[in-house]
Amino acid sequence: MIQIEIRQEQPADHQAVYELNKAAFGQDGEAKLVELLRESDAFIPELSLVAVAGEEVVGHILFSKIKIMDKNGRSFDSLALAPMAVKPARQRQGIGGKLITHGLSRAKTLGYTAVIVLGHEAYYPKFGFAPAITWQIKPPFDVPENAFMAIELVTGGLQGVTGTVNYPEAFGQV
Structure with a gap:
């Protein structure tokens, strides 16, 4: 089995990440989202990670800054995990799991306390994600409750945090 290295994305990886x-x-919406996020204030270079097999980029994950706004206008900083992609020929080999695990660990090391994801309800709970409604955190759009999830990177990371997620402008442009 080939060794997979997880590392921070470099400018030389941009085209490979787009194609990936x-x-x-099966379309370029997520690829364009990554490009838009890279140019935004929500971008965190240390949390744009690639999975590399030999010299080939076979996976990518991006965590970007979001705000959770409560009904009183208070805002709480958090992260969104989006998008995550693995080369179709390399899917179901654990690469996505390695990206998630490494990314969550890196986010915690950087001082972030929680992550929000809109994803497959049978996949993300393996990594500790639970429905965000558990914390009274809601999406800004209509999605199935079990697909909109959160994870605390530190115990109590979402304590006292409630409200609606406010995604960066880039999410609405694709």
């Missing part, structure tokens, strides 16, 4: 997202999602 386009292939994994």
Whole structure:
């Protein structure tokens, strides 16, 4: 089995990441989202990670800054995990799991306390995600409750945090 290295994305990886997202999602919306997020204030270079097999980029994950706004106008900083992609020929080999695990650990090391994801309800709970409604955190759009999830990176990371997720503008542009 080939060794997979997880590392921070470099500018030389941008085209490979674009093509990877386009292939994994069957369209270029997520690839364009990554490009828009890179140019935004929500971008955290240390949390744009690639999975590399030899010299080939086979996976990518991006965590970006979001705000959770409560009904009183208070805002809480958090992260969104989106998108995550693995080259179609390399899917179901644990690469996505390695990206998630490494990314969550890196986010915690950088001082972040929680992550929100809109994803497959049977996949993300393996990594500790639970429905965000558990914390009274809601999406800004209509999605199945079990697909909109959160994880505390530290115990109590979402204590006292309630409200609606406010995604960066880039999410509405694709």
